[in-house]
Amino acid sequence: MGIPGILYKYFYPNDLTISDSDEYFIEYAPLIDTRHATEHSVLYHNIGDSITHAKNADILLLGNSHVQMGLRGQYIKELAHKLGLKVFYLSTGAQRSAFPLSIIKKYNLSPKIVIVDADIDYFQHVDTVSWITDAYAKQDRWGAYKEYFEVYIRWHILKHIHAVFPYISLKPIVEHDFIIFRSSITGNWFFLHEPKYLKKIDSSLTMIKATDEEIGFAMNFKQELDKRHILLVLTRIPYINHQTNVESIASHLNVPVIILNIDNLTSNDRGLHLDEKSSQRFVQSFWHEFIKIPQVGHVLFP
Secondary structure, rough: OOOOOOOOOOOOOOOOOOHHHOOOOEEEEOOOOOHHHOOOHHHHOOOOOOOHHHOOEEEEEOHHHHHHHHHHHHHHHHHHHHOOOOEOOOOOOOOOOHHHHHHHHHOOOOEEEEEEEOOOOOOOOHHHHHHHHHHHHHHOOHHHHHHHHHHHHHHHHHHOOOOOOOOOOOOOOOHHOEEEEEEEOOEEEEEEEEOOEEEEEEEOOEEEEOOOHHHEEEEHHHHHHHHHOEEEEOOOOOOOEEEOOHHHHHHHOOOOOEEOOOOEEEOEOOOOEEEEHHHHHHHHHHHHHHHOHHHHHHHHHH
């Protein structure tokens, strides 16, 4: 795969049929570090079929990349399908609550349930980090399409170039080991390639009290969902940071919360996200607890 140091030789996989599918679009790859701009643009400006499918979902999953890697689509979709449920991932990289709330309001999304991975900063300083929402609100639809197709074309050119010629980088190797596509049907990420920097994750958590500001942002978020009769369920997906205020926020909002302590979880990117095997184990436990929640049963199966 590569040579440690400043010389990084990366050969793209030969099986790239996923990139020719109408369902998937490129989200991240080496030399195409869009900082998750593509998926934000697709969602905010309703490019393709993503919003159509989001409107038809029974369950929306919100949060940052921990959701995409901790509650992986292939496992969640299988469990949901058995119950006749449709899920859509409104989660995006580097997400805080302002962006998905703007999408829910803009397109009047009304799922039965919204599941939020309330990371430590998810409800923090929404007024100052809503630059993502502001940026795409100022971008016109033509600009959004232009950006989308520029990324698409750049990927198709580079994947063929680096199948023959090595890619040389001065950046750390770990930054270039993801190749990610996003489904326009379910919104989940598809990982064409992932890094292999194995690290154990301790899923035990240190509970801290949410600030008044965080509670205020969370209350506003829930009020918008209440207007649409949407049940909010909070959770916390394990990663290297053990601190969480999710229990405190859930208590103030009076909403269900799922907190799991699972032994021997592992990460493939030095503790930042769950790897595929750990995600499968986490999803099984998560879904079991999720379906047991009385409010969930009442909403999904009245």
